[in-house]
Amino acid sequence: MKKSPFHFLTYVLVIGAYAALQVLQARGGLSSSLRGMLVPICAYVVMAVSLNLTVGVLGELSLGHAGFMSVGAFLGTSTAIALQDAVPVPAVRLTIALIVAALFAAIAGFLIGIPVLRLNGDYLAIVTLAFGEIIKAIFNNLYLGVDGKGVHISLLEDTTRTAETGRLIIQGPMGIGGIQKISTFTAGFILIMISLIVIFNLVNSRAGRAIMAIRDNHIAAQSVGVNIIKYKMMAFVTSAALAGSAGALFAMNYSTVVANKFDFNTSILILVFVVLGGLGNMLGSIIAAAVLTILPEALRPIAEYRMLLYAVLLIVMMLTANHPFVRAFFNRFRQTGRLRLEADGDEEREAV
Amino acid sequence: MKKKLLCALLALAMLFALAACSGAPAEEPSTGDNTETNAGEEPAPDSGESGEEEAQLSGETGEEPGGETSNEASQPTDAPAPAGNAFKLGGTGPLTGGAAIYGNAAKNGAQIAVDEINASDSPIKFELRYEDDAHDAEKAVNAYNALKDWGMQISLGSVTSKPAEATSAESFADNIFSLTPSASSTATIAGKDNVFQMCFADPNQGTASAEYIGSQNLGSKIAVIWKSDDVYSKGIRDTFLEEADAQGLQVVSDQTFSDGNATDFSVQLNDAKTNEADLVFLPMYYEPASLILAQASAMGYAPKWFGVDGMDGILTMQGFDASLAEGVMLLTPFNADSTDEATVKFVTEYEKRFGEKPNQFAADAYDCVYAYCQALTAANATPDMDAATINGLMKEQFTTMTFYGLTGTESGLTWDASGAVSKSPKGMVITNGAYVGMD
The missing domain is CATH 3.40.50.2300 (Response regulator)
Known part of the structure; x- marks a missing residue:
């Protein structure tokens, strides 16, 4: 199977952007404002590409993606805090936390997927929305403490009786406080690359073609023997796991995190990234996530009018991005790119 | 024609985003620091029309808050140090x-x-x-x-x-x-x-409220309505309950609400009413509190109300009937009528x-x-x-x-x-x- 040139272009652009930003940062050319946004942008990019897997590739509208981010943020951060003494190297601790976050989010995705993926279309959208809210409510009432005797968990009231020597990590509505900021831009970049590799390889594999077949016509797919639940679950769980690690990356960039951050609005924000970037178009998602994260900050100088202008720009971008003329314009680029690459391929083959 | 217009709009939007977000060296001539302060000095939109007019009138420095000056303020990064x-x-x-x-x-x-x-x-x-x-x-x-x-x-x-x-x-x-x-x-x-x-600090407010209610004999049966997903509300409520015990106050109803369901308080109010609470403690910001007051008044429930510093601001809230807040007690460190x-x-x-x-x-x-x-x-x-x-x-x-x-x-x-x-x-x-x- 020949890889799409578009995937290659995505890798090149992401690596290029990372290198350029690193050089700029080393030379002191980045403002504090932009420097502070690097990690959140990475987290939002991973959120956007992972949601694009569910919405664009699998073709199911999920409105609860921030819920998985929340699972990753809370459990990943808790892991990092619990390991603070055992693992002194921040990079190692961050890696472990991201993996744990992805694991727990995957489990949450699997559990939620069992009932949800039996539904289609609007129903699925509404149920995922509800699950997002449930996850938020759980973390708003969860108390988790760690001490010498192990992990203590309680709901609603703090009855964990965590020993004085231990630490109450998740404190209900107060979330987690006093987080060590161990997320770095490099870690964010690596996470983006891993997400892209996972998603592109999944999309290009046999499983990926099955997933897209379900999207295009699930009855036809079923009739040729594609196991619908299995492949839907595969895409959904992968998407949840990536969102979980993005959540952990995001949370460990701030000294505090609360469950209310990951509400319906955040889910919709991520969906906006995906729709604006184009369904199934990972590069589009990456660009949309980066631009729409920077935009409200870039509009700060106009103070009171910035949210108004942000909304107007959003509408303008949505309209223009879907305008036939603009589409044709970009398609022409894509076409020539593909042709050239194919031509290169032919030459190589001839050379061999 | 239409296409061209759209293209132009898009280009403008992109240009704007780029121009505004680059922290690059300011090549535009800096117009001095006075204009820069302007961004922060613009009159607040919420203060209403009259406020805005007045702020403009009283702008002693004589700068007009306008789009142009604001745009110049977007290049503060490498502006020279203040005079x-x-x-x-x-x-x-x-x-x-x-x-x-x-x-x-x-x-x-x-x-x-x-x-x-x-x-x-x-x-x-x-x-x-x-x-x-x-x-x-x-x-x-x-x-x-x-x-x-x-x-x-x-x-x-x-x-x-x-x-x-x-x-x-x-x-x-x-x-x-x-x-x-x-x-x-x-x-x-x-x-x-x-x-x-x-x-x-928050914990002080809870303790102080309970002490105040206890020492002034404001009520014996207390109901608490608080916001379960809010740090502020929870911090005060927890220490309030502790101190209420010490003061011998009886807490008969302890009800919560959260971000998603902060519009209907009939359940919480009915619970307080059936438990015959004569004082309701509201450790929350003024927005939900205003709804609670309105809904209690609609159902004919009139206990004493006791709030904390987040309640401050309820009288200036737009669309709120200030007569509903008559008799509400609150703790605040500042008295505007002093x-x-x-x-x-x-x-x-x-x-x-x-x-x-x-x-x-x-x-x-x-x-x-x-x-x-x-x-x-x-x-x-x-x-x-x-x-x-x-x-x-x-x-x-x-x-x-x-x-x-x-x-x-x-x-x-x-x-x-x-x-x-x-x-x-x-x-x-x-x-x-x-x-x-x-x-």
């Missing part, structure tokens, strides 16, 4: 969104103090800039970074608790001294030796500019600026010092000085090394649409 006569004072707060009354009040209060100090013969001058954080930790850090780009030397922290927790960690890491007017959670100052508070000279002067000025009575957030922010003024004068600090140097001087000053302001007691305010202030809340009751001190 060497003003300290850059920055703060973040919710200027938009659900908690906007607090952010705008703090901003307005600080602005009045800055203008007064700059007009006086004091050797210390300030340049003030407030950035919007929409009561969100992530946006607060972004706002803080934007202020850092502007060249902030001393910080007013954040107005609300959770954002303050995030920004105080940043200012601790960056060695920028911070004095928050109103972020009352203990986590804001915990473990940071350069973050100080002008308000009393007759001492300083308070009268501040209240008159605030009403003239913004067309409403200042609440305690405005008074706290006003006090913050004056406390800075006193500390900077005592330390002989000059505006050409960098933030880290000022940070060291301020830490020394704030732990040793005594400050007399609008809020707090006659004996003045002092801070301990942890950053907490010595201050006791005052009991207020709303009578004829105004806060009146009760003793």
Whole structure:
């Protein structure tokens, strides 16, 4: 199977952007404002590409993606805090936390997927929305403490009786406080690359073609023997796991995190990234996530009018991005790119 | 034709985004620092039309808040250091969104103090800039970074608790001294030796409320309605329950609500009513409280109401029938009806500019600026010092000085090394649409 040139272009652009930003940062050319946004942008990019897997590739509208981010943020951060003494190297601790976050989010995705993926279309959208809210409510009432005797968990009231020597990590509505900021831009970049590799390889594999077949016509797919639940679950769980690690990356960039951050609005924000970037178009998602994260900050100088202008720009971008003329314009680029690459391929083959 | 128009629009949008977000060296000629302060001095939108007009009229500096000047202010990064006569004072707060009354009040209060100090013969001058954080930790850090780009030397922290927790960690890491007017959670100052508070901490409010109710015999059967997903509400409620036990108060109903269902309180109110509570304690911000008062009045339930400092602002809330709040008691460190000279002067000025009575957030922010003024004068600090140097001087000053302001007691305010202030809340009751001190 020949890889799409578009995937290659995505890798090149992401690596290029990372290198350029690193050089700029080393030379002191980045403002504090932009420097502070690097990690959140990475987290939002991973959120956007992972949601694009569910919405664009699998073709199911999920409105609860921030819920998985929340699972990753809370459990990943808790892991990092619990390991603070055992693992002194921040990079190692961050890696472990991201993996744990992805694991727990995957489990949450699997559990939620069992009932949800039996539904289609609007129903699925509404149920995922509800699950997002449930996850938020759980973390708003969860108390988790760690001490010498192990992990203590309680709901609603703090009855964990965590020993004085231990630490109450998740404190209900107060979330987690006093987080060590161990997320770095490099870690964010690596996470983006891993997400892209996972998603592109999944999309290009046999499983990926099955997933897209379900999207295009699930009855036809079923009739040729594609196991619908299995492949839907595969895409959904992968998407949840990536969102979980993005959540952990995001949370460990701030000294505090609360469950209310990951509400319906955040889910919709991520969906906006995906729709604006184009369904199934990972590069589009990456660009949309980066631009729409920077935009409200870039509009700060106009103070009171910035949210108004942000909304107007959003509408303008949505309209223009879907305008036939603009589409044709970009398609022409894509076409020539593909042709050239194919031509290169032919030459190589001839050379061999 | 239509296509061209759309293309042009898109190009414009992209250009704008690029131009505004690049922190690149400012090649545009800087028009001097006066225009830059402008962004922070624009009249608040929420203060209503009259406020806006007045703010423009009273703009002594004579700059018009307009689009053009604002655009120039987008290049603060590499602007030359200020002419060497003003300290850059920055703060973040919710200027938009659900908690906007607090952010705008703090901003307005600080602005009045800055203008007064700059007009006086004091050797210390300030340049003030407030950035919007929409009561969100992530946006607060972004706002803080934007202020850092502007060249902030001393910080007013954040107005609300959770954002303050995030920004105080940043200012601790960056060695920028911070004095928050109103972020009352203990986590804001915990473990940071350069973050100080002008308000009393959440747990104090719960304890003080229970003590007050107990000692004044305001009620025997207490109902508590609180917001389960809010740090502020929970912090106060927990310590209130503890102290209520000690005071022998009987808590007959303990009901919660959360962000998603903060519009219908019939369940909570009915529970309080069936349990015959004669006093309802509302540790929450004014928005849900206004709904609770309206709905209780509709169902004919009239217990005594007791709120905390978040209730402050309910009288100026748009669309709220102030008569519903008649008789509501609340704890706040500031009394706008006080007759001492300083308070009268501040209240008159605030009403003239913004067309409403200042609440305690405005008074706290006003006090913050004056406390800075006193500390900077005592330390002989000059505006050409960098933030880290000022940070060291301020830490020394704030732990040793005594400050007399609008809020707090006659004996003045002092801070301990942890950053907490010595201050006791005052009991207020709303009578004829105004806060009146009760003793």
